[in-house]
Amino acid sequence: MASPNDDRVVKGGYWYCDNKLPTPVASIPSNNFTHLFAAFAEVNPTTYEVTFPEEHREQFSTFTLTVQGINPDVTTLLSIGETGVSTTSTFASLASHFNTRKSFINSSISLARSYDFHGLSLHWLYPSTKEEMANLGSLLLEWGAAVKHESELTGNDKLLLVAAVYYRPTYRTFLYPVDAIAGSLDWINLVAYDFYNPALSWNATGPFAALYNGHIHEIIPRSADHGIIEWSQSKVTATRIVLGLPFYGAAWLLDLDIDLEDSTRTDIFAPAEGPADGQADGVYVDPSDGTILYNQIKYFEERHPEGIQEYSADYVVDYFSAENIWIGYDDIKSITAKVKDAKNEFKLLGYYAWHVGGDRQGILSITG
Known part of the structure; x- marks a missing residue:
């Protein structure tokens, strides 16, 4: 299946197969989005092949067909990942060797093509050592080369390749592989929320998803604008950054x-x-x-x-x-302001929502 025209601003949204508060794929207001991410495909910890979670296989396998039934122009990406932080994750293991990276890459491309996804997205939060960052760089370079080769070999449009990343190009003290990111990915999804929550700030409330932060006690301000500036000063230009908007608090x-x-x-x-x-x-x-x-x-x-x-x-x-x-x-006022500044102030490629199941009657999805 040919991919829709992707020379456009990204207005993306993640669908998440949440077992606690599930959202049927058919209920996604696809007309409100240019790109939709199906989250999350899993990685087999033994074979390192990418698979659909068994209990949600039907929704993943019909995802593109379902959302394009409402909006034929929406682009779909299969997101592979995890929601938590783990220094011993399956991703850290698979990224550490050429053969396991190859198994992951080949199976991800095959799975995306088999079910008409237009792209792939990595959601590894977060590489937590210098070695893991280096291995992430190897994974992205090899993945980027593989999707390009597959496109040339088959004549299909090249699969989009995206990754969700920390709001800054440095996590803890470890620098992301910015050269590999700039050379391999179509864009990055900036995780610009969870700056403050009770797990991180037990004794005081805080601006959960601050766009700006002038708090005098912050050594490194936890806010999207600081991350955007730092990423833009690396080799990842603003036009390849997509700002994350939380549909939760x-x-x-x-x-x-x-x-x-x-x-x-x-x-x-x-x-x-x-x-x-x-x-x-x-x-x-x-x-x-x-x-x-x-x-x-x-x-x-x-x-x-x-x-x-x-x-x-x-x-x-x-x-x-x-x-x-x-x-x-984030409510209507903050989403509206963020979208405006993403477009006009920072000149970003676009913005995405995590996740569409958190919305209420499409109130936030149509904002911006």
């Missing part, structure tokens, strides 16, 4: 024992005591890090009409507080 328990003015108590960086309860007034919050989907946030707001909803133009984030719960997230 993070919920803290406010520390009400500290004597503060009411306005300070509900502000960004207000004192907190960890993540909100896993079942906060009928909505689901991940008890480990306080993450909560956008549709759950809006439901929580409806349950608390007395709550305070605020927007910060300094950080470009929204936040809501009610009783002893404080939630940082």
Whole structure:
């Protein structure tokens, strides 16, 4: 199947096969996107071949057919990955040897072609040693050469090749293989969220997905603009960067024992005591890090009409507080501002949403 025209701004979205709050592929508002990512294909830890997760095989195998039934012009990419940070991940193992990289690469191309995907996306979060970064570079160079060779051999349009990366080109103290990224990938998806959540900032709330951050106590500001600038100063130009927009946020328990003015108590960086309860007034919050989907946030707001909803133009984030719960997230105002600055201020290739199942009646998908 020929790929749709991809000489265009990227307005992407990830579909995630979430077992807790599943989203049928057929429910994705495909008309709101130029590119859709099916997440996540898995890597066999023994053979290092790429496969669909067995319980979601049907949705992956019909993904392109289903979303193009609504929008024939949407481009689909098969995303291979994991959601957590692991220094001993399957990716670290497969990337360490030529033969295992070859098994991964060949099977990924075969799987994408067999089910009419137009591209492949790597979601290895995050290479955590100097050696892993070097091996990632080898993987990307070999993968890029392989998709080019396959296209020349078959006459098919070349598969797109994308990777999700940390918001900065340095993770911990380890530099990403920027030469290999610039030489092999069509673009990078910048993970520009989760800057603050209760797992990272237990004692204070924070701007979950700050576009800007002038907080005086930050040695390295956790914000998208700093990452964009650093990546753009490497060999990865702004026109090959796609900004991540979260369709979820993070919920803290406010520390009400500290004597503060009411306005300070509900502000960004207000004192907190960890993540909100896993079942906060009928909505689901991940008890480990306080993450909560956008549709759950809006439901929580409806349950608390007395709550305070605020927007910060300094950080470009929204936040809501009610009783002893404080939630940082992106709503219509912050998404609109981010999309505007991605286009006009930073001149990026586009933006993507993680993930479409977090939206509510397409409110965020049509914003921008």
